[in-house]
Amino acid sequence: xxxxxxxxxxxxxxxxxxxxxxxxxxxxxxxxxxxxxxxxxxxxxxxxxxxxxxxxxxxxxxxxxxxxxxxxxxxxxxxxxxxxxxxxxxxxxxxxxxxxxxxxxxxxxxxxxxxxxxxxxxxxxxxxxxxxxxxxxxxxxxxxxxxxxxxxxxxxxxxxxxxxxxxxxxxxxxxxxxxxxxxxxxxxxxxxxxxxxxxxxxxxxxxxxxxxxxxxxxxxxxxxxxxxxxxxxxxxxxxxxxxxxxxxxxxxxxxxxxxxxxxxxxxxxxxxxxxxxxxxxxxxxxxxxxxxxxxxxxxxxxxxxxxxxxxxxxxxxxxxxxxxxxxxxxxxxxxxxxxxxxxxxxxxxxxxxxxxxxxxxxxxxxxxxxxxxxxxxxxxxxxxxxxxxxxxxxxxxxxxxxxxxxxxxxxxxxxxxxxxxxxxxxxxxxxxxxxxxxxxxxxxxxxxxxxxxxxxxxxxxxxx
Ligand code: ARG
Numbered sequence: 001x002x003x004x005x006x007x008x009x010x011x012x013x014x015x016x017x018x019x020x021x022x023x024x025x026x027x028x029x030x031x032x033x034x035x036x037x038x039x040x041x042x043x044x045x046x047x048x049x050x051x052x053x054x055x056x057x058x059x060x061x062x063x064x065x066x067x068x069x070x071x072x073x074x075x076x077x078x079x080x081x082x083x084x085x086x087x088x089x090x091x092x093x094x095x096x097x098x099x100x101x102x103x104x105x106x107x108x109x110x111x112x113x114x115x116x117x118x119x120x121x122x123x124x125x126x127x128x129x130x131x132x133x134x135x136x137x138x139x140x141x142x143x144x145x146x147x148x149x150x151x152x153x154x155x156x157x158x159x160x161x162x163x164x165x166x167x168x169x170x171x172x173x174x175x176x177x178x179x180x181x182x183x184x185x186x187x188x189x190x191x192x193x194x195x196x197x198x199x200x201x202x203x204x205x206x207x208x209x210x211x212x213x214x215x216x217x218x219x220x221x222x223x224x225x226x227x228x229x230x231x232x233x234x235x236x237x238x239x240x241x242x243x244x245x246x247x248x249x250x251x252x253x254x255x256x257x258x259x260x261x262x263x264x265x266x267x268x269x270x271x272x273x274x275x276x277x278x279x280x281x282x283x284x285x286x287x288x289x290x291x292x293x294x295x296x297x298x299x300x301x302x303x304x305x306x307x308x309x310x311x312x313x314x315x316x317x318x319x320x321x322x323x324x325x326x327x328x329x330x331x332x333x334x335x336x337x338x339x340x341x342x343x344x345x346x347x348x349x350x351x352x353x354x355x356x357x358x359x360x361x362x363x364x365x366x367x368x369x370x371x372x373x374x375x376x377x378x379x380x381x382x383x384x385x386x387x388x389x390x391x392x393x394x395x396x397x398x399x400x401x402x403x404x405x406x407x408x409x410x411x412x413x414x415x416x417x418x419x420x421x422x423x424x425x426x427x428x429x430x431x432x433x434x435x436x437x438x439x440x441x442x443x444x445x446x447x448x449x450x451x452x453x454x455x456x457x458x459x460x461x462x463x464x
Pocket of ligand 1: 023027082083109110113319321322323
């Protein structure tokens with residue numbers, strides 16, 4: 001079987017040439033978009049008088065057949081099908097003869113492929129935005145259930161100051177809010193139709209790119225036909241938004257690994273979101289967390305891979321651009337999988353409140369005492385020094401700070417030492433966005449507003 005472009009060639013492509021350049025194995029994923037784009041183009045050919053109404057109808061029916069076969073997995077791919085675009089066009093020609101042979105007027109695979117990919121990404125970004133929202137909601141629920149659950153807050157993975165689980169979970173939830181924004185910004189960037197740019201320079205046929213853009217549900221149409229076929233910024237922005245998201249998911253995953261260890265003992269994963277060991281019967285492994293951590297390597301490298309492909313390409317279409325699809329698909333699949341599993345893990349995890357509270361060691365209240373001295377007029381640096389001495393002396397004597405004789409540590413008095421109680425320490429930090437109960441309430445209110453806006457966007461109305 002000869003390729004669709006065989007006219008000027010005396011030979012068919014060698015097996016080695018085909019093995020390198022055929023993209024069908026992965027771009028068949030675009031078949032739904034390809035069918036939609038063919039329909040919109042055929043309708044435009046009819047509108048402009050280049051296709052009889054009966055021809056458009058025949059094409060539409062043949063596309064229905066192709067879609068049904070592709071859906072069932074019975075569609076026959078010929079050895080000459082380089083990609084999904086050639087496969088569908090060949091099907092139309094084989095099914096309809098001359099009428100099918102009219103479809104490719106005024107279009108090129110260069111504008112087809114990028115139109116399909118943008119349509120595919122519009123769906124994928126909506127789905128991922130939904131996944132981000134769902135995980136955020138799971139974290140929000142934990143925060144609501146644990147508004148006042150004490151736990152140590154960490155810097156350098158050393159106990160720093162006591163905090164509450166709601167504050168910690170909302171920290172991730174607000175971060176996911178920014179991920180949501182980035183993902184829908186990528187959606188908007190994808191929402192521009194390149195169809196009608198043809199090979200790169202447009203067409204002499206009386207086709208209206210604005211009509212096909214709106215028929216396909218695009219919000220905008222391209223400005224410049226060369227840019228339309230060469231541009232892959234939208235794919236980069238998708239890969240960048242998801243790379244940043246995946247880095248956050250890896251951090252959440254890392255905390256799951258730490259917190260479910262015997263050493264921390266803060267939480268236990270539900271059996272449905274943990275795995276066992278084939279040799280050590282007692283083990284319950286936090287694979288969800290580990291894989292969330294590792295998958296971010298895939299997702300971030302997909303961004304770097306496409307940046308590498310695009311760097312230095314001359315305008316306009318170059319076959320290099322074919323390398324855009326696998327990274328986009330792989331990232332979307334990976335992020336979908338991680339979001340789904342993390343959401344499930346977070347919806348079912350249980351926290352060990354007593355262990356978390358007990359881990360709020362007394363010395364984590366030291367910074368609070370230093371601030372209490374500042375309130376009494378001591379310069380902060382001196383207060384820090386004095387409390388540091390008190391902590392060190394307690395350590396040397398092997399006793400708790402609260403058991404220390406304070407006579408040599410004026411102006412520290414017994415009242416200040418109340419701040420060593422983690423509950424009092426958490427409540428004392430009442431600055432904007434901090435851990436006191438009032439400030440936590442405000443954060444809930446802001447998070448709820450944010451999530452309402454996100455929900456409105458996901459439901460298809462309301463500008464975000
Ligand atoms: N399979 C190609 C891609 O994915 C389609 C465009 C090919 N265009 C061409 N003129 N060879 O980019």
